[in-house]
Amino acid sequence: MQVIFGVIFHFIGGFASGSFYIPFKKVKGWAWESFWIVGGIFSWLLVPPLAAWLTIPGFLDIVRHASHPVLVATYIFGVLWGIGGLTYGLGVRYLGVALGSSIILGLCSVFGAIIPSLYYQFYPKTGKDTISTMAANSWGQFVLTGIVVCIIGIIICGKAGVLKERELSKDREVAINNTEYRFGLGIFVAIVSGVLSACFAFGIDAGKDMANVANNLWKAAHPLKGNFLFQNNVTYVVILLGGLTTNFIWCMILNARNKTFGNYVDNKTPLLRNYLFSALAGTTWFLQFFFYGMGESKLGNGASSWILHMAFIILVANVWGIVLKEWKGVSRKTFATLIVGIAVIILSVLVVGYGNSIKP
Numbered sequence: 254m255q256v257i258f259g260v261i262f263h264f265i266g267g268f269a270s271g272s273f274y275i276p277f278k279k280v281k282g283w284a285w286e287s288f289w290i291v292g293g294i295f296s297w298l299l300v301p302p303l304a305a306w307l308t309i310p311g312f313l314d315i316v317r318h319a320s321h322p323v324l325v326a327t328y329i330f331g332v333l334w335g336i337g338g339l340t341y342g343l344g345v346r347y348l349g350v351a352l353g354s355s356i357i358l359g360l361c362s363v364f365g366a367i368i369p370s371l372y373y374q375f376y377p378k379t380g381k382d383t384i385s386t387m388a389a390n391s392w393g394q395f396v397l398t399g400i401v402v403c404i405i406g407i408i409i410c411g412k413a414g415v416l417k418e419r420e421l422s423k424d425r426e427v428a429i430n431n432t433e434y435r436f437g438l439g440i441f442v443a444i445v446s447g448v449l450s451a452c453f454a455f456g457i458d459a460g461k462d463m464a465n466v467a468n469n470l471w472k473a474a475h476p477l478k479g480n481f482l483f484q485n486n487v488t489y490v491v492i493l494l495g496g497l498t499t500n501f502i503w504c505m506i507l508n509a510r511n512k513t514f515g516n517y518v519d520n521k522t523p524l525l526r527n528y529l530f531s532a533l534a535g536t537t538w539f540l541q542f543f544f545y546g547m548g549e550s551k552l553g554n555g556a557s558s559w560i561l562h563m564a565f566i567i568l569v570a571n572v573w574g575i576v577l578k579e580w581k582g583v584s585r586k587t588f589a590t591l592i593v594g595i596a597v598i599i600l601s602v603l604v605v606g607y608g609n610s611i612k613p
Contacts, residue, residue, distance in 0.1 A: 262547040263544070265540075266547075266548060266565070267564070267566045267569055269541040270562075271568070271570040272569060273541070275577075276531070277289075277531065277534045280526075281522060281523055282521065283522060284507070284511055284516055285342070286513060288530075288531045288534075290501060291517075291528060291532070291535070292531040292532065293500045294535065296538045296539050297494065301490045304543055305489070309486055316463065319463050319466075323459065324460075327460035327491045328491055328492070330453070330456030330495065331495020332495040332496070332498055334452040334495065334496055335498060335499030337448070339503055341353075341446045341450060343442045344446050347435045348440070348443060352413065352591065353443055355406075355598055356440070356447065356598075357446045357447045358447070358563045359567065359598040360443070361447045361563060363403045364448050367384075368451060369458075370386070370387050391611070392611045396608035399604030399608060403601035406594050406601055407594070409593055410595065411594075413588075413590040415436065417436070420584060420587060453492065453542075456491075456495070463487045465484070480551075482547045483547065484550060568599065571595055
């Protein structure tokens with residue numbers, strides 16, 4: 254039953270993540286950087302401490318008493334993840350919800366699984382697995398195989414993107430409806446995002462001491478009731494401050510460069526509507542990790558939880574891509590290529606997840 258609840262929570266989180274960009278499409282008359290940072294203020298500054306306050310009594314005391322190295326490492330991973338989150342928005346903007354999310358999250362999944370083992374190969378630490386350890390054990394071989402499969406899936410999706418670009422250039426009417434589609438730039442930012450977005454998982458690991466304190470306090474007050482569902486909410490507060498730092502600086506630079514500071518008070522745009530939809534997008538985004546933490550507390554395996562979370566996001570994002578007709582006007586061959594690529598990426602995520610699940 255615990256596993257079933259864990260999977261359900263991860264699905265809800267995946268649905269929130271795969272859907273969060275949809276409200277942004279309702280924002281009218283604002284530059285990307287304007288609605289992105291308004292949504293981000295809710296995602297990374299307002300909602301996380303509110304969620305922690307509602308679920309963890311005295312969460313600020315836990316943060317204050319955390320060691321300096323834990324806080325610094327958690328924050329830095331948040332800053333790095335912030336770059337990944339920033340480029341995620343750009344990747345979806347230039348590639349669409351379906352293609353952008355599939356490539357970014359596929360890379361995020363595999364890098365989240367492989368980077369720690371590469372690091373510990375050169376800087377060994379007791380209890381941590383190296384790449385050579387993975388290669389010598391069956392669970393690690395599944396993980397490495399899944400990574401190769403993911404790369405193949407990303408190549409197939411990339412092929413679909415190239416075919417789409419060629420076909421759009423031949424169809425003027427469809428091209429006009431896809432004015433932001435830019436495959437070359439999109440694929441570059443998607444790769445950057447996929448690599449750095451994995452830092453969120455590392456931030457959760459770095460801040461695990463804070464989550465453990467919240468978990469132990471709850472278990473002491475509620476004996477024999479399992480792990481605390483909301484233990485990671487205190488860690489998110491620190492990670493997301495790092496993400497806010499990166500995104501705020503970049504969006505302010507873009508506002509200055511593009512002379513778009515006026516967006517926030519421009520009465521020629523539907524201001525209330527824009528703020529509401531940006532807030533909805535930001536809050537929906539945070540809910541992915543709110544439910545991710547609940548799912549991880551039930552499943553207990555951080556790596557497998559991360560992979561399962563990514564798989565659900567890929568599925569949901571691609572359903573939205575179809576609903577929004579992002580591939581309208583392309584040939585059956587191109588659409589079939591996309592579906593095959595997505596299926597291969599999902600397969601790779603499941604293979605990596607299985608490998609982590611059988612780890613002793």
